[in-house]
Structures are given as C-alpha cells and as structure tokens.
Amino acid sequence: MPKVRCICNYVISLSEIPSSNQYLMISDVSFEKYFDVEIKAEELYNDMKIVAQCPNCGRLHVFYNGFDKDPVVYRIDN
Numbered sequence: 442m443p444k445v446r447c448i449c450n451y452v453i454s455l456s457e458i459p460s461s462n463q464y465l466m467i468s469d470v471s472f473e474k475y476f477d478v479e480i481k482a483e484e485l486y487n488d489m490k491i492v493a494q495c496p497n498c499g500r501l502h503v504f505y506n507g508f509d510k511d512p513v514v515y516r517i518d519n
C-alpha cells in the first residue's frame with residue numbers, strides 16, 4: 442500500500458488495514474443508488490474516494506482519481 446508524503450514532510454503510512462490515517466468519502470449523488478439495494482461492501486468501497494489525513498498537521502489528501510493521480514490537498518484554515 443502507498444505512503445503519502447505531506448507538504449509538512451510527514452510520511453503518512455496507509456499500510457495498516459484498516460488504517461487510522463485513512464478515511465473514505467462518497468458524494469451524496471453516488472450514495473443515492475445504495476438506498477434501495479443490498480449493499481455490497483466492495484462495490485461501495487470502489488465508489489468511495491480515499492482521503493489520507495496527516496497526523497502531524499491535519500491536512501487532508503483527497504484522491505479523487507485514484508492513487509496514480511496526485512491528490513487534492515486541503516489545509517486547516519483556522
């Protein structure tokens with residue numbers, strides 16, 4: 442599993458399963474289709490975006506297009 446180097450230089454490990462640094466995010470529109478069906482965890486997982494949180498500075502690295510593309514990074518603003 443990949444590691445993510447944060448802008449603060451901390452290396453976020455995502456090797457643990459489950460990882461305490463990883464969150465899963467799904468849009469409301471994508472989640473809508475799960476309301477009337479039996480939910481298969483793997484299918485739901487594949488529709489989710491992986492979010493890596495830096496335990497050092499709190500930045501969120503959102504992989505909107507998979508791990509082979511650069512994440513969008515969000516910094517705490519207050």
Ligand SMILES: [Zn+2]
Pocket residue numbers: 447448449450451495496497498499500
């Ligand atoms: Zn950081």
